[in-house]
Amino acid sequence: MTIPHILVVDDEPDIRVLIREILEDENYRVSIAENGAIARQVWQNDPPDLILLDIWIPDIDGISLLREWIQGRPKGAPVIMMSGHGTVETAVQATRLGAVDYIEKPLSMAKLLLTVEKALAVSHELASPSKIGECSTSPPEPVGKSLLMTKLREQARRMADDEAPILLIGEPGSGKNLFAQYLHAACPSKSKGPFTAINIASLKWESQDLELFGESLNHQDQPGILLERGSRGTVFLNGIEALSPASQRRLYGLINAAASRGMVTLEQRLPRLVAATSIDLRQLVDTGRFQEDLFYQLSVLPLPIPPLREHPEDIPELLNYFVNLLVEQEGYPYRHFSVAAQNRLRNYNWPGNVQELRNLVWRLLVIGGGTEIDLAEVEASLEPILITGTPLPIDLGLPLREAREQFERLYLEHKLRETGGNVGKAAKLVEMERTHLYRKLRALGIDAKQLGNQE
Structure with a gap:
């Protein structure tokens, strides 16, 4: 290619x-x-x-x-x-x-x-020849053969046939983005076009209206993400609780206007809407921080995504899936988990859910050696990371800001060595937006390429 x-x-x-x-x-x-x-x-x-x-x-x-x-x-x-x-x-x-x-x-x-x-x-x-309107014959199914995941996929497929907004509810890292893609790829007759994921928390309040809804300049409409595609595709609004009050009102107005015109679906005004949250929106409604009418609009079809600890029987399959995915996409040498290692991970609590599991697999493929990932290597990966193997060389007599800067430098240098100086991979490992990581590295005077050459 x-x-x-x-x-x-x-x-x-x-x-x-x-x-x-x-x-x-x-x-x-x-x-x-x-x-x-x-x-x-x-x-x-x-x-x-x-x-x-x-x-x-x-x-x-x-x-x-x-x-x-x-x-x-x-x-x-x-x-x-x-x-x-x-x-x-x-x-x-x-x-x-x-x-x-x-x-x-x-x-x-x-x-x-x-x-x-x-x-x-x-x-x-x-x-190329246009393929708009064709359905995917093999949507990216969320992994897991447990009864819980089987029922969840069935419920998602039924919801995908409807045009109403869907609200995904689950802990951070539980796989809400993947389920949003699954709903899109399930491809009912009305759901055509691209899948667009928006992290609401990454948008400043003052720019949300412009990004999501666009504006009119010199009599020329400049549509935002929600309006530029008409009825095509799916827009995934992750972290819907971070919408500003003004954007909440604007979104409510768009959905309500479609319904008030006698439309059976939103397809003539908006793309398919899938929203997601990790918190209880009802509590935000009760405290006046989220518009009640919008809450009811978005939660017509709620889909709770369970934490990984509630279906640990799927962990061996998830481990195998992420190993194969990272080997194929990133070119890492193939490694497999021993039975003892898999059993240990089945009994781990996974506070970061599927995202934490994926990051663990990634880390073991990047820094490990040999074809098998054994129990000892997994135990070491689950322990709090000690950058030097000894207490961190941080001057505890420093003010908090300077001590934190020392830790950040040690931590980020360690991650860059793990990834051979690749800032993009390091950003994924530390779960930090790449732009922010570049700025942080420059502020700390860290040379990523030099650290990569040390390995």
Whole structure:
């Protein structure tokens, strides 16, 4: 498979380098250009599959460069515009000229990656026979043959045939995202198009309306995530309790407006909605922190996701599943768990649920050796991690902020050594958003590549 080539055109060195590092961690091939002249050279000599183009560059403005490329685009590379504060109207003009999307600065790297993936997917769809509307014959089933999981999958399949919103309720790490994908892939006749997952907690309150619902500028509607696809696909709103009061009212209004127009389903206004929460929304309603009417709208079809400790008989199958998945996706050497190791893990409480199990498997594949994972190795992995094997070399006489900085440096250096200096993998292990980890590493003066070379 050909690795997509992305050209980043921006006059700010820090932004160019940061975007390149993050995209390269996602296995993209990246070229950077600080001005239009260099960008044109890359365009001619090594045509990109996608272009990230800043509006303000020294020798030519991004709009003119966009117009130049759009009018003579022999390769058809899509363009995503990047704009700073106060240039949103210009970005809207860019989309009218042919840019596939635009993102505002300061950049949200989570949104950047989502926008890049979407642009490349659309480009691929345009170059390939359309498959929109076809159902998946093998949806990604949540793993487990226990009676509890069997009944849960059956219930999910029945719910997938309905268009009403579904509310997934479960502890952190219990697999709500996977069940949301399963509901989407079960593919009733109305559920077509992409699956889009949004972590509400990652959106600032003041930007939620723009991200989710869009806005109108110069009489040009710029739809947000919930409105841009019409009836296509599924939108998964994870952490629904983090919706701001304004966004709660807006979402309630959209759902209510669809029903008030006599529609049997939401398909003419919204994509399929699946929401998720790890807390009791009823308590938030009682304290006035969540809109009661919206609570009832979202919980028409509640689906409780059980914690892993309630179906431990599925653990051996989950271990095998994650080993095979990580070996296939990440290229790690195959290892299997001994019977004694599996039995120990069946009797572990799993406070972090399936996500904790996956991280444990990942860690054992990254740092372990040999073909078998035995009981001793599992016991060591379940113990609190001692970075040095002895009490941490932290000066306890320091103020809390400085002591915490020492711990963070030791902890993150340890994780980077585990992953060979790969920041993307380390971010997954520490369950930290990649952009935040990059900033933390820079603030602490940690060189990820140097730590990777020490192994």
